[in-house]
Amino acid sequence: KSALTFKVLAECPVTKARASLMTLPHGAVETPVFMPVGTQGSLKGLLPEQLEKLECKLILGNTYHLGNRPGTDLMKKAGGLHNFMHWSHDLLTDSGGFQMVSLLELAEITEEGVKFKSPYDGSECMLTPEHSIQIQNTIGADIIMQLDDVVSSTTTGPRVKEAMERTIRWLDRCMAAHQFPEKQNLFPIVQGGLDPELRKECAKELIKRDTPGFAIGGLSGGESKDDFWRMVHISTDILPKNKPRYLMGVGFAEDLVVCCALGVDMYDCVFPTRTARFGCALTFTGQINLKQQKYKEDFSPIDPECTCSTCTNYTRAYLQKIVTHETVACHLLTVHNVRFQMRLMERIRSNIKTGTFVEFVKSFMLGIYPDKKYPTWSKDALEAVGITLS
Amino acid sequence: MQLSFVVFKTMKKFCVEKTLKTSVGSTRLGHLELPLFTKAEEGNDGSSNGRSKIDYATPMYFLHTQTGSIPHITAEVLKLIYPTASDTSGQIPPVQISLDATAKFIEPLSKFENGVGKFVGLSEHPIFLTIHDPLYLLRSGHNDKFGIALWSRHGRRPLSPKQFHEAVTAFKPSISQILSDYDVNPEISGMKRLKKSLERAEEYTSYVIKQEETTEREKKKNTGFFITIEASWFLMDEGLATKAVLRLLESQHQIEGVVLAGLSDRFVKKKQEDEVKKDSNGKGSGDSERMDICETLDIELLDKMLQNLPANLPKYVPGPFKLPEMMDLVARGVDLFDSSLASRMADYAEALLLDSVEAILPSISTTMVAMPSSLSEGLAERADKAERQEPPSNSEEGEGAVISLKDKKYFDDFGPLSRFCTCYTCRKHTRSYIHHLYATDELLGPVLIQIHNLSTLDRFFSIMRALVKENDSPESLLEKSALMRNLLKARILIKIEKEDKVAVPSV
Numbered sequence: 001k002s003a004l005t006f007k008v009l010a011e012c013p014v015t016k017a018r019a020s021l022m023t024l025p026h027g028a029v030e031t032p033v034f035m036p037v038g039t040q041g042s043l044k045g046l047l048p049e050q051l052e053k054l055e056c057k058l059i060l061g062n063t064y065h066l067g068n069r070p071g072t073d074l075m076k077k078a079g080g081l082h083n084f085m086h087w088s089h090d091l092l093t094d095s096g097g098f099q100m101v102s103l104l105e106l107a108e109i110t111e112e113g114v115k116f117k118s119p120y121d122g123s124e125c126m127l128t129p130e131h132s133i134q135i136q137n138t139i140g141a142d143i144i145m146q147l148d149d150v151v152s153s154t155t156t157g158p159r160v161k162e163a164m165e166r167t168i169r170w171l172d173r174c175m176a177a178h179q180f181p182e183k184q185n186l187f188p189i190v191q192g193g194l195d196p197e198l199r200k201e202c203a204k205e206l207i208k209r210d211t212p213g214f215a216i217g218g219l220s221g222g223e224s225k226d227d228f229w230r231m232v233h234i235s236t237d238i239l240p241k242n243k244p245r246y247l248m249g250v251g252f253a254e255d256l257v258v259c260c261a262l263g264v265d266m267y268d269c270v271f272p273t274r275t276a277r278f279g280c281a282l283t284f285t286g287q288i289n290l291k292q293q294k295y296k297e298d299f300s301p302i303d304p305e306c307t308c309s310t311c312t313n314y315t316r317a318y319l320q321k322i323v324t325h326e327t328v329a330c331h332l333l334t335v336h337n338v339r340f341q342m343r344l345m346e347r348i349r350s351n352i353k354t355g356t357f358v359e360f361v362k363s364f365m366l367g368i369y370p371d372k373k374y375p376t377w378s379k380d381a382l383e384a385v386g387i388t389l390s
Numbered sequence: 391m392q393l394s395f396v397v398f399k400t401m402k403k404f405c406v407e408k409t410l411k412t413s414v415g416s417t418r419l420g421h422l423e424l425p426l427f428t429k430a431e432e433g434n435d436g437s438s439n440g441r442s443k444i445d446y447a448t449p450m451y452f453l454h455t456q457t458g459s460i461p462h463i464t465a466e467v468l469k470l471i472y473p474t475a476s477d478t479s480g481q482i483p484p485v486q487i488s489l490d491a492t493a494k495f496i497e498p499l500s501k502f503e504n505g506v507g508k509f510v511g512l513s514e515h516p517i518f519l520t521i522h523d524p525l526y527l528l529r530s531g532h533n534d535k536f537g538i539a540l541w542s543r544h545g546r547r548p549l550s551p552k553q554f555h556e557a558v559t560a561f562k563p564s565i566s567q568i569l570s571d572y573d574v575n576p577e578i579s580g581m582k583r584l585k586k587s588l589e590r591a592e593e594y595t596s597y598v599i600k601q602e603e604t605t606e607r608e609k610k611k612n613t614g615f616f617i618t619i620e621a622s623w624f625l626m627d628e629g630l631a632t633k634a635v636l637r638l639l640e641s642q643h644q645i646e647g648v649v650l651a652g653l654s655d656r657f658v659k660k661k662q663e664d665e666v667k668k669d670s671n672g673k674g675s676g677d678s679e680r681m682d683i684c685e686t687l688d689i690e691l692l693d694k695m696l697q698n699l700p701a702n703l704p705k706y707v708p709g710p711f712k713l714p715e716m717m718d719l720v721a722r723g724v725d726l727f728d729s730s731l732a733s734r735m736a737d738y739a740e741a742l743l744l745d746s747v748e749a750i751l752p753s754i755s756t757t758m759v760a761m762p763s764s765l766s767e768g769l770a771e772r773a774d775k776a777e778r779q780e781p782p783s784n785s786e787e788g789e790g791a792v793i794s795l796k797d798k799k800y801f802d803d804f805g806p807l808s809r810f811c812t813c814y815t816c817r818k819h820t821r822s823y824i825h826h827l828y829a830t831d832e833l834l835g836p837v838l839i840q841i842h843n844l845s846t847l848d849r850f851f852s853i854m855r856a857l858v859k860e861n862d863s864p865e866s867l868l869e870k871s872a873l874m875r876n877l878l879k880a881r882i883l884i885k886i887e888k889e890d891k892v893a894v895p896s897v
């Protein structure tokens with residue numbers, strides 16, 4: 001029995017967008033949902049209580065980092081990450097593989113797993129699919145990810161096919177190693193690079209297994225936006241309608257709106273929290289950099305319609321004085337940016353439910369491109385699901 | 391809020407409720423009434439001057455800020471530390487903002503018109519505008535007849551009495567420290583320099599008071615002024631210093647308090663200055679300009695400074711003094727402090743514990759009994775949990791009043807920072823988690839430590855007030871602080887060994 005129920009509440013009659021209720025062991029989450037990234041067991045200085053107030057009920061932790069520090073022994077003693085960080089809502093962990101390949105220069109992939117040199121003592125280590133699941137079982141997140149063979153999204157040739165096929169083999173090893181299917185949901189990952197045929201083949205092979213949901217991986221890594229949306233489109237066409245679809249590493253507002261139209265339900269990205277550190281605030285008309293002198297005497301909040309504690313208490317003029325210097329500024333912008341992501345997803349969900357999603361997409365796009373100079377990729381992507389931007 | 395106890399019917403905002411006077415000093419309890427600036431009421435044509443008033447029991451502390459924000463604590467999180475007045479010591483502290491890092495606010499604030507409190511997101515707190523951040527070291531030089539030098543992360547910025555007046559007009563603080571020529575150092579300065587400094591103190595003070603009188607008639611503002619008394623004056627020539635202070639106090643009807651400055655060693659040492667220069671070529675240098683927690687307090691010097699001050703003025707000693715030193719200051723009648731100690735400890739991952747000094751400060755238990763139900767529930771819940779699963783903390787034995795969460799021994803310590811604390815951090819998070827946050831440089835670490843340390847500082851001050859209320863004599867307070875100091879000693883020794891730091895006065 002799976003530890004996840006997924007109920008589609010409403011479908012957009014035009015696009016592939018849907019609003020659903022996903023119930024996980026630590027509570028129900030409405031989708032489409034954006035998950036902020038709390039890499040090492042905390043979300044950029046925010047207290048769990050602050051996240052709750054922001055209506056954020058599902059966050060992501062990184063297996064690679066948590067496996068290093070504090071490590072699985074302590075995680076076990078603490079009774080899992082929920083307890084350790086005092087978070088009573090849902091968690092998702094990645095497999096650790098992606099972080100390893102992108103952070104460690106010496107990582108080498110073999111059929112056995114990901115071989116790497118420990119950044120701490122230089123010793124040779126191996127992350128196998130079994131090991132990844134074992135760590136994630138100890139961390140205890142509500143959704144865990146299979147170890148996949150990650151290749152750069154711009155890689156071409158036989159390596160892409162090899163990685164796709166190995167990802168399927170590794171999925172079977174992950175499923176066999178998974179100890180707690182009744183309380184943790186293992187998601188497979190659709191790979192296949194930018195090759196439509198490989199993507200299709202991978203998705204079709206994965207859906208033969210009875211997993212509670214699916215992820216689309218290997219994208220958002222430097223490929224062209226034109227390739228990006230087509231791969232998402234192809235994948236969601238094949239993935240079953242009655243299970244959640246998670247697009248990994250995507251979080252820009254425009255991408256979220258377009259990919260919701262393509263039928264994606266879950267997203268994660270470090271961008272909204274990382275950009276806060278550099279003084280960037282997100283708004284429905286694009287991002288603003290509060291370091292700029294033009295905000296020196298701007299006594300309005302970041303967004304007058306935002307009800308976050310930052311917009312309630314602080315002006316742009318004051319933020320301009322403290323961004324990039326005081327940690328408080330980082331907290332304030334993180335709060336606002338997380339709230340922005342949540343508000344965007346709320347708007348997407350409510351418009352799907354009221355049948356006004358198409359109108360919403362059009363007005364949203366006009367908001368960020370008042371001159372109507374829409375990027376070709378988003379025009380094409382939306383066109384493919386029946387929305388014409390004019 | 392109304393004054394609950396009025397001794398003298400005066401115009402002053404400060405009144406002394408109780409004094410315990412012996413040969414070592416006079417310890418006292420008082421009330422400081424601080425107006426809170428609110429723009430909405432300002433238009434009420436004369437009758438209201440745009441300020442409601444908040445009554446504070448003293449001794450008390452101001453919340454220390456940097457560039458207008460309490461380090462690591464947003465307005466939202468501050469409400470978790472002081473949820474309502476009745477959940478803590480009964481008062482939500484006012485805020486200290488220093489002009490050195492906020493001088494660049496003058497321009498926007500003169501257009502903002504709502505005062506600095508609203509600007510920095512702390513509109514519910516009265517603001518005390520001081521000149522220097524109690525954690526920022528000063529450099530010698532650039533104090534001249536035109537004004538003084540302000541030092542901050544951005545370097546030097548001059549401040550003339552006129553600019554100071556503009557700042558007060560724009561900031562609209564409840565109270566403000568008057569600027570002072572601080573650049574007198576007994577190691578370097580001659581008598582001529584001392585006399586200059588004393589003359590300027592008078593000039594600055596009378597200029598500010600005169601300006602304020604004129605403006606007050608026009609704008610109905612209501613900022614109270616604290617004069618500044620420099621410790622170095624008394625180190626150099628007690629007689630001249632005393633005379634100067636008496637002259638400063640002549641305009642007493644306009645003066646609402648005294649800042650006793652320079653009791654913490656606050657100049658950048660020559661040696662450090664060189665290091666800073668070296669650093670600026672390569673790595674960042676910020677930290678060497680920040681003051682460390684004050685390990686000593688020159689009590690004799692303090693006594694000299696206090697000697698001629700009238701009893702009806704509140705006295706503020708800025709700086710990151712440790713709890714026993716603060717207790718000594720309370721014993722001698724100092725009324726006002728700041729939370730710079732907590733800010734500094736957050737950098738070091740250090741948590742203040744009152745657990746081990748419980749025997750010394752008996753009223754901790756009294757305070758616990760008087761705890762509001764919402765908090766005691768939290769404590770009961772935790773005690774429950776502790777019984778169920780948590781093994782006794784392996785590291786609590788022999789702990790002093792300060793622990794560093796960077797210490798590896800807290801790696802798997804699932805106890806709260808303090809078993810007796812009911813603050814937000816202690817109710818929800820473990821030492822192990824906080825250790826992990828510091829080990830991984832996560833921003834949440836200092837947030838959790840600040841929450842706990844400010845809560846603990848708050849409890850410490852309510853204990854201080856309770857002790858004086860229960861007629862604890864100055865001697866008895868000094869005895870208690872000595873005991874506390876002994877508990878801390880072990881830690882200090884370790885620290886000195888580690889840093890091997892010798893302060894060499896420069897020439």
Ligand SMILES: [Zn+2]
Pocket residue numbers: 302303306307308309310311312335336339
């Ligand atoms: Zn906001």
Ligand SMILES: [Zn+2]
Pocket residue numbers: 807808811812813814815816817841842843845
């Ligand atoms: Zn605490």
